[in-house]
Amino acid sequence: MSRKKVNIVTLGCSKNEVDSELMQGILDKRSFEYVNEPEEANIIIVNTCGFIEAAKEESIDTILSMAQYKVGGNCEGLILAGCMAQRYSKELLEELPEVDAVIGTGNIKYLNAVLEGINKGERIISTDNINSEYLERIDREVTSPVAYVRISEGCDNLCTYCIIPQIRGRHRSRRIEDIVEEASDLAEKGVREIILIAQNTSDYGIDLYDEYKLGYLLDRLNSVEGVELIRLLYVYPDNINDELIDSIKRNKKVAKYLDIPLQHASDRILKLMNRRTTRMEITDTITKLRSKLPGLILRTTFIVGFPGETEEDFNELCNFVEEVRFDKLGVFAYSREESTPAFSLPNQIDDAIKEQRRERIMELQMKISEELMSNKVGNFYDVMIEEFAEEGLYVGRSYMDSPEIDGVFYVKSNRELELGEIVKAQAVEFLEYDLIGELRDESC
Structure with a gap:
């Protein structure tokens, strides 16, 4: 009997990219064959994103587009995975008859069983395990010299605008030995740069070892043969301690690059967001980082238009951007997400004002970026x-x-x-x- 052909369409962030590679790795090769193009596939898996409204719209558009292959193509089964699938599993299965199964963020280990089920004509929801352990020792299919390595899953921060804890579960760190083994395996496949990701990388280890262990993890990864560069994303400012900074400094393979999501600079808004740092603490941390790590590149993200954000709050954010002069900066207009505490906050901001504020920050950053980039000429x-x-x-x-x-x-x-x-x-x-x-x- 010929094997069924499977294709995975990945949307959203790098964490979804890792999940797609894990799903590809656990496919039962006796029954299923992975193909690179959806038009070739008998089964299409859409790995969805559901973090903000724009991401949900993109996911729905993609699902409907892939569903067309069931009408005029080879597709016999359509499966939804990822964050939106976890968040809206019942609604998606009820409202989209083209969908045959939904797999939640913690249930991808059941992929083969789901595939076998839809082959028998079943419609399946498998979303009951958001706190599952990471799938270790999976042969990830990588074709690039760059690979993401997820060091933990879930989040305990409970920011009031964020749905992630409800769809990815509590914070769960992976064992250091498992992460190092994965990095070594990736290096043997030709990966030269590994990018460490999590919902919050600076919380790494606290649940497993009763102490923050990101610095020690970097020490271990720095010795992996074949890896040339180690990059850190999603490093929340709360737990950037001296040990982590010293580890970045002494390990030559660790990029002098930090992605630190700050979200705002007004203490009032930070408190409403349930963030655990103040503007002064953030400023002190950045000053220490730049002092100890010459050549450091700092990236951050901000949210504008959060409920109750006044012109004074926004101007404080603008002043902060001009004062700190980040190398890289992204801005999101606040997305009002049901089931989050911020959804019910008073003084919601008009969408037009959100967009005006987003554009103003990006205009400020464009000027800063041009000045910083000009200083790099000749190096x-x-x-x-x-x-x-x-x-x-x-x-x-x-x-x-x-x-x-x-x-x-x-x-x-x-x-x-x-x-x-x-x-x-x-x-x-x-x-x-x-x-x-x-x-x-x-x-x-």
Whole structure:
């Protein structure tokens, strides 16, 4: 009997990307074959995102698009996975007759059973285990020199705007030995940069070891042969301690790059958000980081238009952005999500005002970014080549840029470069968020 062909369409963040790779890895190869294109597939899995309204809309559009393959294509079964599937499992199955099964965020280990079930004509909901343990020792399929490594799952922060604890569960750290083993396996497959992710990476270890262990984890990962760069995302400011900073400083493979989601700078709004830091504490942390880690690249994200945000609160945020001068910055307009405490807060902000405030912050950041980028011209950087652009021109990234969310480093070269190769390039021009460089003459 021929194997059924399966395709996974991934939406949302890097955590979903890891989940998709895990699902691909646990497929029973005797019964199922993974294919790269949905039009080839007998079964399509849409790994959805449901964090904010725009993400939910994208997920619905994608589901409906994939459902067309059941009408005029090879598709016999449509499965929904991921955050929106967890959050709205019953509604999705009731309102979308094209959908055959829903798998929640903690139930992907049951994928093969679900696949067998829909082959028998069953409609399945499997969403009852959001606090499940991470799937260890799965042979992840990776084709890039860059891979995400999830060091924990879930979140205990309970920010008032966030639905994540309800769909990803409580905070659960993975064992250090398991993370190091996964990094080693990825390195053997050609991965040169690993990006550590979680809902909150700075909380790593506290539940498992009764102490924050992110710094120690970096020490262990720094010794993994084949890994050239280790990048940290989602490092909440609460638990950036001296041990972590010292670990980043002493471990040469750890990028001097931190993604620190701050969300606001007004103490009043931070309190309404149930964030655990004040503006003064945040400022002190950033000052210490920049003092101890020369060349550090700081990325952050903010939410504008949170319920009750006054012009005074917003102006305080603008002043903070101008004062700190982040290297990278993203801004989201507050999304009012049912089942969160902020949904019921008074003084909800009009969407038009939210967008005006978002644009104003981005205009401020554009000017800051141009000034910071101009200061990088003339400097040399190690750049990982990721894409061929045109004859003599390649697209890559230095330690200053995380894939997909930051800029790129264009490299001019008279010789042919290999994808995944790390070269030394001198920045000669700058754009708003990107650099253009030339390959250094190795004979110099």
